[in-house]
Amino acid sequence: MIRRSLDLLYLGAGYIAGIFLVVIFGLMMLLSVGRDINFNVPSGDDFAGWAFAAMAFFGLAHTFKKGEMIRVGLLIERLHGSARKGAELFSLTVAALFIGYFTFQTGKLAYDSWQYSDMSTGVVSVPLWMPQLSLVLGLGTLLIAILDEFVIVLRTGRPTYEPEPPKSVEELVERVAQGGGV
Template sequence: MDKLARAFYKFLMFLACLSMVSALLAITLNIATRLVDGWSIAGLDGYAGYSIAAALFLALPSAFMHGSHIRVTLLLQNVGPRVKAVLEYWSLGLGVLVSSYLAWFSCRLVWMSHSYHDVAPTGDATPMWIPQLTMALGTVGFAMAFCHALINRLRGQPFFAESSDELTRIE
């Protein structure tokens, strides 16, 4: 199960990378079309924004796994092992609750946007559930990563990557 979860985080990171490349392409195309007098492609700004937001949300699980999120290690370094364990359990438990709520809210937002046929107010009228789907996928992965970290902590197994090589290593 651990390998499957980590493969899912890597897949989400791959999608985040594709999102960043698509944001770059959308912005470059937008600049190029503005240089041509009187020609423009409607909605490219919106697609660039959707791509950047997708990259942010899709990268959440991998960033968490590699310790890239803000953590208060100053406190953890200056307390005893017993207090440190309590604080880690407390923070992981709270993280599971908050990230699960965020995932539930994101999935509900996608469902509501789809149900009400919500579209972007831009000229291209993109159905909003499509870009919101990446947010839901990323937050579900984030909640899964918090649960994964808590379960590994309870089992006494490491969750957080020890080096940057783990992201590229294929197991």
């Protein structure tokens, strides 16, 4: 039940990121074509920038859980057994501490913007807590994903974002041909 809910959370965050990508495309097309037909989108650049930030931050957890996030595993990949499990847990702990801190600080920023009624300075005045909330929600979802992964590694010793080793030479060749990791 919890596993399914968490997976739906990460997938939902990925879909939200995709929706913001479509919003960015739509805004950029309106801004580009609008120049030629004398049509202006008020604060279009601001909205596109906020949509870009929302897309990036909502996409973090989904990307992390799918193993698509850039990860430097030069040391961890050379370890085996309990040493590897310890290194994975250490790296996930450090990641959780950093992302937890960033989540707290962006939450504080959004709360302060709401409390002091901070508004954007563009043509269309928008309360700043609204676009800032996407950062908080995206980072919060990533923090949940990291803690989820910590529990998984603690139980099984193997993170879910790491692909299973290939079982045959054909499978290895197929993964390499598809551009996937080994």
